[in-house]
Amino acid sequence: MSPIRKREGDVSVAEPKVKARPKLARPRLYKVLLHNDNFTPMEFVVLVLKEVFAKSEADAMSIMLHAHTHGMAVAGVYSFEIAETKVQQTMALAEKAAFPLLCTMEPEDAPT
Secondary structure, X not given: OOOEEEEEOOEEEXXXXXXXXXXXXXXOEXXXXXXXXXXXXXXXXXXXXXXXXXXXXXXXXHHHHHHHHHOEEEEEEEEHHHXXXXXXXXXXHHHHOOOOOEEEEEEOOOOX
């Protein structure tokens, strides 16, 4: 499309046609939480963190100990679909191993 031209006296002025672009918001992120219980072995929690969340041995151990001492720990922060998948994978592994491990997700800006 050609720019709109206005005439001011003897001078022709071109004004570009500007389209407003919608501002896109960043997608909301979700924390995946592992909750402590008195029955799931620590080794299993470390295994889940390594397999499902791709954590290193040291990171997995640190997250597991945080959950053990504080009641819960953040395993990772993801977009909604990925967080939902991680929760489902974790719960499926826990159910298969017959452990009551609880894994939930909540919006990142929500208080823990």
